[in-house]
Amino acid sequence: PVTIEAEVERGLLNAVSGVTGINPYTSERSSPRLLPSLVAQAQIGGELLGRFTGIFSIPATLTYTARADGNTRAAFDSKFQGIMAELYREPDLASYMTNATSLSVFVARVVSDNPQIISRNRTWTKTITLDINATAKQ
Numbered sequence: 540p541v542t543i544e545a546e547v548e549r550g551l552l553n554a555v556s557g558v559t560g561i562n563p564y565t566s567e568r569s570s571p572r573l574l575p576s577l578v579a580q581a582q583i584g585g586e587l588l589g590r591f592t593g594i595f596s597i598p599a600t601l602t603y604t605a606r607a608d609g610n611t612r613a614a615f616d617s618k619f620q621g622i623m624a625e626l627y628r629e630p631d632l633a634s635y636m637t638n639a640t641s642l643s644v645f646v647a648r649v650v651s652d653n654p655q656i657i658s659r660n661r662t663w664t665k666t667i668t669l670d671i672n673a674t675a676k677q
Contacts (some may be wrong), residue, residue: 543642547597547671548579550644556623558618561603561646568573574662575605577622587672594645594674601626608661619665623649626667636673646672 548565555577556563562573566580581599587655588594605615626632626649633647650668 541641541677543595543597543673544581544583546640546642547581547599547636549672550640550642551579551581551599551601551669552577553639554628554632554635555601555622557625558621561599561618573579575603575610575618578602578604581671592674593670597671597673599669599671601669602664603667604662604664606661610663613664615663619652625669626669633671636671641676642673643676644671644673646647646670 545565545567548567552563552565558577560657561575561577562580564572564576566578572578579599579601581597584596584598586594587596601622603619605618628635630638631647635646636642636644636647648670650670652668653666655664655666
């Protein structure tokens with residue numbers, strides 16, 4: 540059985556699949572990831588509108604990571620802007636995810652993005668935080 544979280548992650552990766560040259564992963568993968576990578580992670584935050592409604596708040600993130608020594612900052616930022624552009628597509632992200640998954644997505648919006656430089660392994664990382672409200676299709 541596929542979980543709601545896995546469906547959200549799959550839907551987000553499908554939504555940004557137009558950006559090439561990035562290795563997409565869901566949060567379930569525990570083995571090493573190839574860089575540059577885009578990792579989707581979602582978790583159920585709670586049930587909306589009351590108990591047993593089946594409509595869930597599902598906070599999610601998309602984390603784009605690339606090696607600093609194999610990339611220019613401009614190329615990294617350009618790829619990230621491509622990811623953001625895919626999230627603001629037409630039809631909107633909620634409609635796209637409803638059509639691409641087994642969920643009915645009511646809200647899917649970008650809340651924030653957070654840049655980070657990790658000097659230990661010389662990588663640049665940007666995380667996009669999303670707010671998603673969805674239920675399983677009947």
